[in-house]
Amino acid sequence: MDTTGTLFLPPSGSTISGEVDFQFYFIYAASIFFFAVVTFASLLFVVRYRRRGEPTRSDAPTHNTLLEIVWTAIPTVLIVIVFVMGFRTYLKMHVVPGDAMEIKVTAQKWFWSFDYPEGASAVNELVVPVNQPVKLLMSSQDVIHSFFVPNFRVKMDVLPNRYSVTWFEATQTGEFDLFCTEYCGKGHAEMIGKVKVVSESEYNNWVEAGAGPAEGEGLADYGRRLYVSKACNTCHSIDGSGNVGPSFLQKFGAEEALADGSFITVDENYLRESILNPQAKIVAGYDPVMPTYQGLLKDREVDALIEFIKSLKDGQ
Amino acid sequence: MSTLEKAIADTNYLKDPPGIKNWLFTLDHKRIGVLYLYGIMASFLLGGIFAMLLRLELLSPDQVIVDADTYNQFFTLHGAVMIFLFIIPSIPAALGNFVLPLMIGAKDVAFPRLNLASWYIYVAGAIICLYSIVAGGADTGWTFYTPYSTQTSTAVISLTFGAFVLGFSSIFTGINFIATIHKLRAPGMSWFKMPLMVWALYATSIIQVMATPVLGITLVLLIVERAFGIGIFDPAMGGDPVLYQHFFWFYSHPAVYIMILPAMGIISELISTFSHKKIFGYKMIAFSSLGIAFVSFLVWGHHMFVSGQSELAAMVFSFLTFFVGIPSGIKVFNWVATMYKGSIELKTPMLYALSFLFLFTIGGFTGIVLGSLAVDVHLHDTYFIVAHFHYVMMGGTVMAFLGGLHYWWPKMWGRMYSEFWAKISLALIFIGFNATFFTQFIMGSQGMPRRYATYVDTYHRLHAFSTYGSWVLGLGFVVMAVYLIHSLFKGSKAPANPWRSLTMEWETTSPPITHNFDRPMVLEHGPYDYDVIDPKRRLEDHKREVSK
Numbered sequence: 001m002d003t004t005g006t007l008f009l010p011p012s013g014s015t016i017s018g019e020v021d022f023q024f025y026f027i028y029a030a031s032i033f034f035f036a037v038v039t040f041a042s043l044l045f046v047v048r049y050r051r052r053g054e055p056t057r058s059d060a061p062t063h064n065t066l067l068e069i070v071w072t073a074i075p076t077v078l079i080v081i082v083f084v085m086g087f088r089t090y091l092k093m094h095v096v097p098g099d100a101m102e103i104k105v106t107a108q109k110w111f112w113s114f115d116y117p118e119g120a121s122a123v124n125e126l127v128v129p130v131n132q133p134v135k136l137l138m139s140s141q142d143v144i145h146s147f148f149v150p151n152f153r154v155k156m157d158v159l160p161n162r163y164s165v166t167w168f169e170a171t172q173t174g175e176f177d178l179f180c181t182e183y184c185g186k187g188h189a190e191m192i193g194k195v196k197v198v199s200e201s202e203y204n205n206w207v208e209a210g211a212g213p214a215e216g217e218g219l220a221d222y223g224r225r226l227y228v229s230k231a232c233n234t235c236h237s238i239d240g241s242g243n244v245g246p247s248f249l250q251k252f253g254a255e256e257a258l259a260d261g262s263f264i265t266v267d268e269n270y271l272r273e274s275i276l277n278p279q280a281k282i283v284a285g286y287d288p289v290m291p292t293y294q295g296l297l298k299d300r301e302v303d304a305l306i307e308f309i310k311s312l313k314d315g316q
Numbered sequence: 317m318s319t320l321e322k323a324i325a326d327t328n329y330l331k332d333p334p335g336i337k338n339w340l341f342t343l344d345h346k347r348i349g350v351l352y353l354y355g356i357m358a359s360f361l362l363g364g365i366f367a368m369l370l371r372l373e374l375l376s377p378d379q380v381i382v383d384a385d386t387y388n389q390f391f392t393l394h395g396a397v398m399i400f401l402f403i404i405p406s407i408p409a410a411l412g413n414f415v416l417p418l419m420i421g422a423k424d425v426a427f428p429r430l431n432l433a434s435w436y437i438y439v440a441g442a443i444i445c446l447y448s449i450v451a452g453g454a455d456t457g458w459t460f461y462t463p464y465s466t467q468t469s470t471a472v473i474s475l476t477f478g479a480f481v482l483g484f485s486s487i488f489t490g491i492n493f494i495a496t497i498h499k500l501r502a503p504g505m506s507w508f509k510m511p512l513m514v515w516a517l518y519a520t521s522i523i524q525v526m527a528t529p530v531l532g533i534t535l536v537l538l539i540v541e542r543a544f545g546i547g548i549f550d551p552a553m554g555g556d557p558v559l560y561q562h563f564f565w566f567y568s569h570p571a572v573y574i575m576i577l578p579a580m581g582i583i584s585e586l587i588s589t590f591s592h593k594k595i596f597g598y599k600m601i602a603f604s605s606l607g608i609a610f611v612s613f614l615v616w617g618h619h620m621f622v623s624g625q626s627e628l629a630a631m632v633f634s635f636l637t638f639f640v641g642i643p644s645g646i647k648v649f650n651w652v653a654t655m656y657k658g659s660i661e662l663k664t665p666m667l668y669a670l671s672f673l674f675l676f677t678i679g680g681f682t683g684i685v686l687g688s689l690a691v692d693v694h695l696h697d698t699y700f701i702v703a704h705f706h707y708v709m710m711g712g713t714v715m716a717f718l719g720g721l722h723y724w725w726p727k728m729w730g731r732m733y734s735e736f737w738a739k740i741s742l743a744l745i746f747i748g749f750n751a752t753f754f755t756q757f758i759m760g761s762q763g764m765p766r767r768y769a770t771y772v773d774t775y776h777r778l779h780a781f782s783t784y785g786s787w788v789l790g791l792g793f794v795v796m797a798v799y800l801i802h803s804l805f806k807g808s809k810a811p812a813n814p815w816r817s818l819t820m821e822w823e824t825t826s827p828p829i830t831h832n833f834d835r836p837m838v839l840e841h842g843p844y845d846y847d848v849i850d851p852k853r854r855l856e857d858h859k860r861e862v863s864k
Contacts, residue, residue, distance in 0.1 A: 005762075007758060008757070008758060008761040008762070009761055009762070010762050010763050016690075019690065020690050020691055020693070020694055023688055023690055023691050024685065024691050024694075024761070027681075027684055027685050027688060027691070028685070031681035031682075031684065031685075034645075034677075034681070035677055035678065035681060038648060038649075038652055038673065038677055039674060039677075041652045041655075041656075042652055042655065042670060042673055042674075045652070045655035045656055045658065045660065046655065046660055046662065046670065049591070049655065049656070049657055049658050049659060049660050050660050050661075050662070051592070051659040051660055051661040055592040055659040055661070055816065055846075056592070056659045057846065057847060058592075058593045058594075058657045058658055058659065058846065058847060059657070059847070060593065060656055060657035060658075062594045062595070062596055062597075062598070062847070063596060063597045063598070063599075063600075064653075067653075068597055068600060068646070068649075071645075071646070071649045072642065072645075072646060075641070075642060075645050076642060079638040079639075079641060079642070079684065079687075080638075082638070082684065082687075082688050083634060083635055083638050083687075083688070085688070085690070086634060086687075086688030086689040086690045086691060086692075087631050087634060087689050087690075088690075089689070089690030090621075090627065090630065090631075090634075090689035090690045090693065091627060093690065093693060094627050142463075142467070143463050143464040143467060144461060144463070144464065144557055146622065146697060148697070148698075148763070148765065150694070150762065150763025151763075153690075153693065153694040154693070154694075155622045155693050155694065155696055155697075156622050156624070157622050157623045157624055159551075159557060159558065159624060160463060160551045160552070160557065161551030161556065161557065162624070164624045177763065177772060177774075179763065179765045180765070181696070181697035181698065181765040181766075182461070182697060183388075183456075183457050183461070183464065183766075183767040184464060185388070185455070185464060185468065186384050186385050186388065186455075187384070188384075188388075188767060188768065188769075189384060189767075189768035189769045189770045189771065190384075190770070192772065
């Protein structure tokens, strides 16, 4: 793949750029051809039929049906080809591959922020693994912005009242400019970020480092954050009220009746098992509906959640 | 000069009736055209000064002369002044007003009072627009996109209200021209005997009348939202910002054709006259004007390919967009074919027409690039767009406007300009224009976003080159201003028909008498009948004219 760029186009860095560049240069070549014909004919006629002395009467035809049909039909065929190619690639740009990882993009005056599924977040620096489709779920906090990475040939407006979606799959590691291309006021020209494409292992390290507890944050407090960001709170309350699943309040150390009639004391290992393999022991009175968090949570995060649950000793 | 000749000279429209009051209350379409010409030339100067300042600021990546806020106001004013105050009224209201009745052998337009009213509304709208400068300036860009335009603290209401008022001026001119073309053509001038300039003005007028109200409504809604906090476009108040874009482009795309169609009309006149040959494919050119006018209403969504509109909508708009390209291409081929076996005289207006062909073709082809959905995603809102619309608007419309201005200059003022200096000026403009804007294609497709007050170093060389180009371009216009103003006082007397054209406006004196013609006009030959009118006979007429 071309990495140096051409006169008109910057180096390409995504799976889609090849198609875009081909179409650009296809139209370019066709345009050069017709432009040369028009220019050459004009210059030729100007030189050849330049008035010398008095104007002469011309016997040239004033219309020619065949010629007019031809010069209508040929461009028509060409633009239909251009249209079809453009539309097909446009659809590809809009259909996110099923295996794409999702990153939440938030635009505001005048910076970008990125939230990762693993809990990491970053400002003005989008770190992504190479050769991995990345879906961007984008929204704005204020006015309209637009997400543009020239090297990826990807652009999408970021709106304040709805999500917009785009995706790319980077094929080159390196740093690429990220511009805001919808005018958004004083800092518009400063709203520039970087897309940092790294290898998968580098990405995992980065996420690992970026996803841990904040500086000076206790494990239980980190767990409280994860309780929200990992969406435990949609099913499990921390105030004792009933929900889809059992409440976490005063759960640690309690005796729990299971659906199979046995009893168990809630300890670290039971909690760990219930997070990673929820169907193993179902609490009596609840449906076995919890999805596994195997692979979605790292050990440290499981530890933090358990520490959080342990901390819920009284109503809070 | 005999007393009689002097008496005749004093009946020309510039002198009769005399006095400033008679000018300001004139109902004469020629005088109103001249008044418009003053207005748009002043606007062009103002917009041009903003353009030069913008280019100067972009000379190097960091701040050069002004901060980001000021830069944002400059590009907003450059765009708004050039679009609403200069280019929309330029050909229809200034040149069109002057030549339309003359070209169809009429005494005046159908509604002379409405015509004068349109000029006063134009002046009022211009003053309201420019008031925004003293009120702190607006910084939204000429597109006024919401919710930015709802939230910014700058003088948006003044600028949008000015544009709203200007819309009425545009509508009045459109109504007037439609009625004039329908009802006031000279006996014998059937629809297909009309000059193509008249066809182009007709198609333009239809768009002006049908599309401008939508802009008016949109701007009023925006003002209502800002002034009274009624949520229409701002999501913070329950509105939808993309709705604004649909409304705005529903006018502003057809508006592009308000700007380019009359330019195409002028080019048809210039190429036929200076090739001394019947226009090739008259009917195709006439119908393609109407075709473009019709399709222009159905392509607004191509400004919104990355706005989040549905893929289906994007597909339809892309498809229709390409079909505006076809009639435009046909016109270009027809103009080239007109030159074939002609008798081509390279006077300044013809050189402008050739420049138009060259530049407009580049503008058109880059339009195809942008019409392609996948490629547009990359190029949208970059300098590629900036370059594209400057090639169409300036390389197209302004070149045609200047060509027309030089072509009808002798008719308008009764004086010839300096052919030598005109060619020098055109050469500077042509070179400067390409240096300024071709560079912008490259930096745009390389990724440089538009409306940036500062930029990353990657684009430095291209920006600097573009700025150097703008100086050459600016110099070209300074030269033009000098020789044109000089010609008003010192130019040689213009004959009635210096270009030996066959359209009717050349059958009256230069400048025309107040009532246009000294006899009721009847069509004696078609506008481009260079193949049937004997050049020898016309040569004798011409010699008689010159020797007078």
